[in-house]
Structure formats: C-alpha cells, structure tokens
Amino acid sequence: MEVVRALAGDEVDVEPKKYKPDGQDREETGVPRPRKRRKVEHNEESEGEEDVLKLTATSAKLASPDLSQSPPATTRGTPTPPLPSTLPSFPLPSRPNAPARSELVSQGLDRALAHAQIVDPGLSVPLSLNDDEMSAVGLGSKMRSRLTELGISELFAVQTTLLPLLLPSERLKRALYLPYDPPRDICVSAPTGSGKTLAYVLPIVETLSFRIVTRLRALVVLPTRDLVTQVQETFETIGKGRGLKIGTVTGQHSFAHEQAQLIADKSTRLQGGSSKVDILICTPGRLMDHLTGTPGFSLQHLRFLVIDEADRLLAQSFQDWLAQVLAATRPPSTLDVIGEPEAEVTDADVPYPDALAPAFIHLLRSVPTIRTDLDEKRETSCQKLLFSATLMSDPGKIAALELRDPQYIVVQAPNRNTEEGMLGVAMEKFSMPATLKEHMVVCDASQKPLILFHLVLMHGVRNALVFTKSTESTQRLVRLFDFFEKARMAGTGAADTTPVVVRAYSSDLSPSERKSILEKFKTQKVDILICSDLISRGIDISHVAHVVSYDAPVDMRKYVHRVGRTARAGRTGDAWTLVEEQEARYFKNMLRTADHADVVSRVRISGKQLASLTAFYEAALRELKDVYTHDKNVGE
Numbered sequence: 001m002e003v004v005r006a007l008a009g010d011e012v013d014v015e016p017k018k019y020k021p022d023g024q025d026r027e028e029t030g031v032p033r034p035r036k037r038r039k040v041e042h043n044e045e046s047e048g049e050e051d052v053l054k055l056t057a058t059s060a061k062l063a064s065p066d067l068s069q070s071p072p073a074t075t076r077g078t079p080t081p082p083l084p085s086t087l088p089s090f091p092l093p094s095r096p097n098a099p100a101r102s103e104l105v106s107q108g109l110d111r112a113l114a115h116a117q118i119v120d121p122g123l124s125v126p127l128s129l130n131d132d133e134m135s136a137v138g139l140g141s142k143m144r145s146r147l148t149e150l151g152i153s154e155l156f157a158v159q160t161t162l163l164p165l166l167l168p169s170e171r172l173k174r175a176l177y178l179p180y181d182p183p184r185d186i187c188v189s190a191p192t193g194s195g196k197t198l199a200y201v202l203p204i205v206e207t208l209s210f211r212i213v214t215r216l217r218a219l220v221v222l223p224t225r226d227l228v229t230q231v232q233e234t235f236e237t238i239g240k241g242r243g244l245k246i247g248t249v250t251g252q253h254s255f256a257h258e259q260a261q262l263i264a265d266k267s268t269r270l271q272g273g274s275s276k277v278d279i280l281i282c283t284p285g286r287l288m289d290h291l292t293g294t295p296g297f298s299l300q301h302l303r304f305l306v307i308d309e310a311d312r313l314l315a316q317s318f319q320d321w322l323a324q325v326l327a328a329t330r331p332p333s334t335l336d337v338i339g340e341p342e343a344e345v346t347d348a349d350v351p352y353p354d355a356l357a358p359a360f361i362h363l364l365r366s367v368p369t370i371r372t373d374l375d376e377k378r379e380t381s382c383q384k385l386l387f388s389a390t391l392m393s394d395p396g397k398i399a400a401l402e403l404r405d406p407q408y409i410v411v412q413a414p415n416r417n418t419e420e421g422m423l424g425v426a427m428e429k430f431s432m433p434a435t436l437k438e439h440m441v442v443c444d445a446s447q448k449p450l451i452l453f454h455l456v457l458m459h460g461v462r463n464a465l466v467f468t469k470s471t472e473s474t475q476r477l478v479r480l481f482d483f484f485e486k487a488r489m490a491g492t493g494a495a496d497t498t499p500v501v502v503r504a505y506s507s508d509l510s511p512s513e514r515k516s517i518l519e520k521f522k523t524q525k526v527d528i529l530i531c532s533d534l535i536s537r538g539i540d541i542s543h544v545a546h547v548v549s550y551d552a553p554v555d556m557r558k559y560v561h562r563v564g565r566t567a568r569a570g571r572t573g574d575a576w577t578l579v580e581e582q583e584a585r586y587f588k589n590m591l592r593t594a595d596h597a598d599v600v601s602r603v604r605i606s607g608k609q610l611a612s613l614t615a616f617y618e619a620a621l622r623e624l625k626d627v628y629t630h631d632k633n634v635g636e
C-alpha cells in the first residue's frame, strides 16, 4: 500500500535507514519517524537526493519477498495493521560509481576537438610592428593603415591566431583555389565581444582584394537580419577602397530586388553562374530561396563559407539549409558527367572565360571527358569557418558539417581544473570576458519591478539592455516603467531630475522602427532598451554598460549571449539576473553545472531599501491597471 501511495506522490514515511542490517526497525524502538519529505522541501541541495532515496526504498520494498505477506490493502477508515516487527535484511544492489562526466565526454569526444588549440585571451599583437615583424601575422600594410585609421591599434587573441591560418600566402595570392590541396576547415570558440567578426572579415577582404573578376567567393550566414546588417557594415568599413562588392539577402527587400542586386545575367544559362557580388551576407531562409529560385546564382566559386553563431544556426533546419548549401559548393562527380548522354553544345552552355570554378571544369562539354590521375582529387576549395561564443560539440551536428580536417581554436583563460580547453567547450563550460562582473538578486516575483527600479536609481543602471521572456512582458514593463517615472517626477518635484528614458526593442516592431530605436540607444537618447532575446546574440553596441536579465535565462547558452552584450572588446560591464525564489534552485544548478557559480555574486536588497520607491510603484501599477482595463473594454 505504501508503495502505491509513494508512486502516487503521497507523503510516505520511507527511509532506507529503516532497513537496518541487524533487522531492527525504528518502529521497534518506538521513536516516531520524522516527516522526511517536508524537511527536504526546504533543503535546496538535497531534493534530487531525496527522490533517489524514495525510489531506492520503494524498489527495495518491491524486491522484498516478505512483502507478499504484508497485510492486504485496507479500505478507508480501517486502521492499517502495524508492519511486522522485523523485516528481513538484504544487501542493496551494488552499482559501480558513474564515470565522471568529463571522462564520458573525453571517451566520445571528437578527435579534432580533443586536439584543439587553446589560446590565451590576453594574447595580442600591436599593429605598430614593422613589416618584417608583422610578416608572421600576414596582414598587408594597406590593411594595417586602414585599421589604424579606424582606431584599432592591436589585434586581439582570436585575430592574432586566425590571421596566419587564413591569410593568403604568396602562393595563394596567385591561386585562390587549391583543388589538389584544399584548405582545412576551422572552428572557433571565443568569448562574446572578443573580436570574432574581424577575425574572419580581415582575411576575407585581404584575400579577395587580389581578385579581378567578380565571383561569389565568400558567403557569410548569420541567424538574424540585424546581425547581417552589422556584419555588412564591418565588411564595408574594412574593405573600403578595395573594390570588393558586398551584398546582403535577408528578405527585407522583395525577391526580385534582391535578384537584381545579386545576378548580372539571369537570362543566359551560364554554367559558371553570374554574380554581381564578391561577398554575400545572408540569413539561411533567404539563401535557400535564391539557391532554388534565382537562375545564375551559384556557390561553385565559394572560397569561404562562414557560419557565425554556428550553434544557433545549426539548430535551425530551414529546409535543411546546410545540406543544400554544402551540396551547392561541391562539384558533381566526373562519372556523373561522363554518364550523361551527349547533348548538342550550344553557345549558352559555354561559360565565359574564368566562369567555371576549377573544381567544376569537367562540366565543360568542349573539354574531352577522359579520366586521368589528375581527376581523382578534385575537391572544392571552399573553406568552412565556424564561430560562436558557445560552439557546439554535438557529434551529430558536427558530422552534418562535413568538416575537412578541422582545426579547433578555443580562446579561453587557462582553467584551474582538469576540464579545461576543449573539454570545457564539450561540456558547455563557456568562457566569459574577464572584464565582466556578474550578479544575481533572488526575490519574490512580485518584487521584480521594484528591484529593477532600485538597480536603475541606486546602482546607476543606464546604457542598459533589459531582457524579458516575451514581447508581451517587454511591452508591459516599458509601460510600467514610464508610469513609474511619471509618478517619481511628480512625487519628488525635483525640477532638475530628468526621467530615465526606456524603450521596447522587440520583434513586433518594423525593421525601420527597430533601426531608429537602436540608433537612439547608441546615441544615448534612450537610456534603457527592454527587449526579448532577439538581440541577445552577436549585437555589438559598444557603450552597453549593464545587462539585466529581468526574466532569468533558461539555459547557459542564453545566459552567455545575453551577458555578453556588455564587457565587449576589453571594456568593463555588469550583468544582473533577477531570479524568482522558485527558480533559484534551477538557476544555481545551471551555473554550477557550467562551473560558473563562484563567479556570480549574490546581491541582497532588503525591503527597507525599496521602501522609498514603493509609493511610486503603486501609483504606476494603478495606472497600468487602468490602461489594461481600458484596452480590454475597447477590445470588447
């Protein structure tokens, strides 16, 4: 009966200690057993343990042959006869200790990941070095002058490491494609704000600047339109005066408009495609549309395929975008071509000089299709570059990328424990910027607005991004904040205090509205942006000094990307997370699993500290209620 009640979730006083090896039972001693479960509910650390205890006891009872002799189930009101005074002792099943998670990971860890190059985030190279000294990095003098013009005086760790791997050697300057010795793919995990964008923009611009004919040679895929715009601006700024044509496709403009920007000649069937851009930056959905619906759009010339925010993009299926993109970069096999029936060759089939990528030359019908040894290792020279602050190590996802001899680069401070470097990446223990300070405030859900007002007014939280869980809560919080400021202005009567300006930044705004709000925030006409996770990844606004997670993030990746909107490029920044009391255990566990609990300091804010704000808050709540009642009545 107790077993049934335990499974049904009733409180049952079961404790494994009851089954003493000497066969003695607590009931025997007459000492009442404590109500174990209630006690455990107040103990955050051991709740999981208690479930295990209960199950162990339950399964132990199920396994006990003597239970068959227990009294039959009784009806309601009938007193349950006491358990037999002694229960047989039996050994608990012994199980080997579970292997450490790190051990499990290392056993199945991708070999390339296990040999990752760990880079110290403090590594940098000043741009003031002379040509000889700079030759190790490989950046030309023209590019160095451009960077100096832009106020960049040194290369960050991720850039210092990547540039020598990606910049064209003298040999590559003459031959961009190396179908018989294709380049290795590269996966980079580096903290937020560590300069990953320039780590690929610089070598791409430097490499492609030597090309004379325009072909689509670099494709950068990003998860959002805002990021596409940001990366486009970086390419344009860095590539100024280099004659490179940079395009974007995101679906923000009509399909026909995008086609006109992309393709020079749609009507002639050209085997080599016809591109008006050297570099294309896009979101995956729209890229698919062009791949399937734009004549003359070809990826055969791709030399670089960049997947930025790789873990997020690989989690998106979008008509299986990755498989289709990879297929479009690969030449069809020679056999396929030989096997085709000879068709009459027309002028339209013959590409312009330089139009077919070297790996695709066998498609040219006027070239005799005789197989030679040279045909055997004809591979695309497209090099995949993956970036994220939270790079995934999921073997399935990695396999889908068809990486060629991948090289992993992990920018991460040397860790104190053994699970460092690539294991840290595999176990999702991501590295944070060293200049970031992290705090958490555990509070009652109803106090969250007051805590936020307190942070803004007492801790100088301005130039801040505040993350909520949904567009609806964003709207509500912005209204409440406005009413609070109105009440505060009226209440304090201080003419010289200016209200804090708060705006929503959410997915229900049009692109132009979003652009305008972001601009006001950047020029500090808006103090605080309240937003959803729309801009939690990649967005680079240098003056963000604080990030507040008004609603706590649900996983570590989200946490890393949110807090990473501040403390970028070596600047300082503060991240605050408001954690509701019932979420505290989960949140702390999340931090602990990521080895991050020690870094986040707990801030305690007492009711007394909030007292001076309560009257304004209550006034704001009343106004908010009126607005919602009015909106509801209008709606009816």
Ligand SMILES: Nc1ncnc2c1ncn2[C@@H]1O[C@H](COP(=O)(O)OP(=O)(O)OP(=O)(O)O)[C@@H](O)[C@H]1O
Pocket (backbone or CB within 6 Å): 152, 153, 154, 155, 156, 159, 190, 191, 192, 193, 194, 195, 196, 197, 198, 388, 389, 537, 538, 539, 540, 542, 564, 568, 569
């Ligand atoms: N060498 C450098 N010197 C000075 N500033 C730099 C340098 N490299 C990059 N930055 C600046 O650092 C900021 C952050 O760079 P970036 O946006 O590339 O970071 P990220 O690593 O991609 O971050 P996230 O993971 O959040 O996308 C940008 O404003 C960029 O202009």
